[in-house]
Amino acid sequence: MYPEESTSQMVSDDRMTRDLPSFPLEESGFSNMSSSLNPARGDHEFFEDPPTRALDEHLVEFSEALRTVAKALRQVAEGKASAQAEAAIWKRKYELEKERNSSLKHQEATKIFHSGSREEETENLRNKSLVHDSSPEKSVHCCGKDGICSHETLGDGAADANSNKQRRMVTRKASFRLAWGCNGDNSGQHKHEVVSFEKGNITTAGRSSKQILLKWESQPQTVLILAKPNSNSVRSLCAEMVRWLKDEKKINVFVEPRVKIELLTESSDFNFVQTWKNDEEIKDLHSKVDLVVTLGGDGTVLWAASMFKGPIPPVIPFSLGSLGFMTPFQSENYQEYLDAVLKGPMSITLRHRLQCHVIRDAAKDEIETEEPILVLNEVTIDRGMSSYLTYLECYCDSSFVTCVQGDGLILSTTSGSTAYSLAAGGSMVHPQVPGILFTPICPHSLSFRPLILPEYATLRVQVPLNSRGQAWASFDGKDRKQLAPGDALICTMAPWPVPTACQVDSTNDFLRSINEGLHWNLRKIQSFDGPRDF
Ligand SMILES: NC(=O)c1ccc[n+]([C@@H]2O[C@H](COP(=O)([O-])OP(=O)(O)OC[C@H]3O[C@@H](n4cnc5c(N)ncnc54)[C@H](O)[C@@H]3O)[C@@H](O)[C@H]2O)c1
Numbered sequence: 001m002y003p004e005e006s007t008s009q010m011v012s013d014d015r016m017t018r019d020l021p022s023f024p025l026e027e028s029g030f031s032n033m034s035s036s037l038n039p040a041r042g043d044h045e046f047f048e049d050p051p052t053r054a055l056d057e058h059l060v061e062f063s064e065a066l067r068t069v070a071k072a073l074r075q076v077a078e079g080k081a082s083a084q085a086e087a088a089i090w091k092r093k094y095e096l097e098k099e100r101n102s103s104l105k106h107q108e109a110t111k112i113f114h115s116g117s118r119e120e121e122t123e124n125l126r127n128k129s130l131v132h133d134s135s136p137e138k139s140v141h142c143c144g145k146d147g148i149c150s151h152e153t154l155g156d157g158a159a160d161a162n163s164n165k166q167r168r169m170v171t172r173k174a175s176f177r178l179a180w181g182c183n184g185d186n187s188g189q190h191k192h193e194v195v196s197f198e199k200g201n202i203t204t205a206g207r208s209s210k211q212i213l214l215k216w217e218s219q220p221q222t223v224l225i226l227a228k229p230n231s232n233s234v235r236s237l238c239a240e241m242v243r244w245l246k247d248e249k250k251i252n253v254f255v256e257p258r259v260k261i262e263l264l265t266e267s268s269d270f271n272f273v274q275t276w277k278n279d280e281e282i283k284d285l286h287s288k289v290d291l292v293v294t295l296g297g298d299g300t301v302l303w304a305a306s307m308f309k310g311p312i313p314p315v316i317p318f319s320l321g322s323l324g325f326m327t328p329f330q331s332e333n334y335q336e337y338l339d340a341v342l343k344g345p346m347s348i349t350l351r352h353r354l355q356c357h358v359i360r361d362a363a364k365d366e367i368e369t370e371e372p373i374l375v376l377n378e379v380t381i382d383r384g385m386s387s388y389l390t391y392l393e394c395y396c397d398s399s400f401v402t403c404v405q406g407d408g409l410i411l412s413t414t415s416g417s418t419a420y421s422l423a424a425g426g427s428m429v430h431p432q433v434p435g436i437l438f439t440p441i442c443p444h445s446l447s448f449r450p451l452i453l454p455e456y457a458t459l460r461v462q463v464p465l466n467s468r469g470q471a472w473a474s475f476d477g478k479d480r481k482q483l484a485p486g487d488a489l490i491c492t493m494a495p496w497p498v499p500t501a502c503q504v505d506s507t508n509d510f511l512r513s514i515n516e517g518l519h520w521n522l523r524k525i526q527s528f529d530g531p532r533d534f
């Protein structure tokens, strides 16, 4: 039996007893109830009393009905949250696919234009149609939009079709079809990103292993500088950088209201610096800003990411902290680096974020569903001040994963794999790898191991109704939210990654950080003298 079944059984009993005492007995005409609950009366008499038994049955029915309604409401709220998350993901996939198709069309047009050989083209087309004619499903689009079928790609593979022998061999190969689905949807819009076909064989596309380059199509004009508070070195570098950007590069500069006050205290010359007045204006920042510069440590990069609840412009993280795992740029050479970045192209790491929804058991309707929170490192569900074990039921795409009993659970991005998740025994993962890390905190079990789940997984962490204590969720180490029994946290990959500029490239920067920042795998080198195999 799955824990959900056993707990739901326990839950119903538990809730029943907890919900009973506030029932308005007098108003309901059950005025003899108080006498029936008089401890002076014997148990026998109590259970024999017919009106009380009738009331009990009534209450049981009533609380069962309430429980069913609450469950239905929770399911609606959860359904809406995951549907919203999924819709956003599909929108992104659709846009990527559209972009890819238009670039393919463009490439094809250029190829035809440059080939100059009309005959070769006709021959190719003839060969393609020959291959398709031999199949019962003749059309190139024989599988519609539901996946890729081998006929489709056999046609593509026939470009080298001078050999009839080879063509015969290929057409004999059994056809098949691949379909991608997400919660029953088979449209598979992103199929070409995942695999490619060569003569009916499946190969993985090379795209994901390549370094991403950002090339400006028009000159960047506005920079937002985010600065760690309470640091003299950060304050003076910020003032210097603002001046340099304005005077040398003719760039508009935005800073936080606190920083603008600091700059104006230094000199009224900083009047040109722009800022915002309220949270509403922060929502528009992404449409005004071309680049974000962070001056601080990893916490300042997390801070920058948390300001953008949707798309975020490229981030250039300067190191003015202690560890600086995600901040590869040395502040001493800021002019040289910013010069190069403003010119482009630059290597970037697309750091995935997680989108978290808290679903309240007490929510009466959809309007009460809380706003999603995006995290760059992780969401942690822990026991907070409670001294009891956390008991968390975890599901992945509606399959039961496990019950975490311990201090808590970390759901981390691969960027966050080197932060709290690492301290809890999770693997270090290259930030460009898409996936969600599932790392328990001090599990009271001899057999727990951390997991890495695929990027498309929807995770649900549920605090059972019969849980002994509350749980607490925190987001990149901030904004703690209490999770009461019955509450749940739903977590999916967010459609808006954080593009951070690399000093060299994604891999070089990552390896340098784990070696220099974390002293990974450091050991004294073995000496060469002594016993040998040869
Ligand atoms: N036991 C732990 O290791 C532990 C406990 C609580 C929080 N944290 C981490 O702290 C983060 C918040 O960072 P902060 O700077 O605001 O708080 P903070 O000032 O408490 O710093 C936490 C430390 O984690 C480092 N760090 C942050 N993100 C990192 C990453 N992606 N890779 C490697 N190191 C990273 C920071 O450089 C800093 O040294 C949380 O997201 C969480 O991952 C770690």
Ligand SMILES: Nc1ncnc2c1ncn2[C@@H]1O[C@H](COP(=O)(O)OP(=O)(O)OP(=O)(O)O)[C@@H](O)[C@H]1O
Binding pocket: 226, 227, 228, 229, 256, 296, 297, 298, 299, 300, 301, 302, 303, 320, 321, 322, 323, 324, 325
């Ligand atoms: N612009 C900002 N406004 C408010 N808080 C900020 C800002 N930038 C950073 N912080 C907070 O300040 C704290 C420290 O920042 P940060 O981690 O960058 O510095 P650090 O601890 O010196 O560096 P490192 O993380 O490398 O050890 C973090 O909790 C972060 O959230």
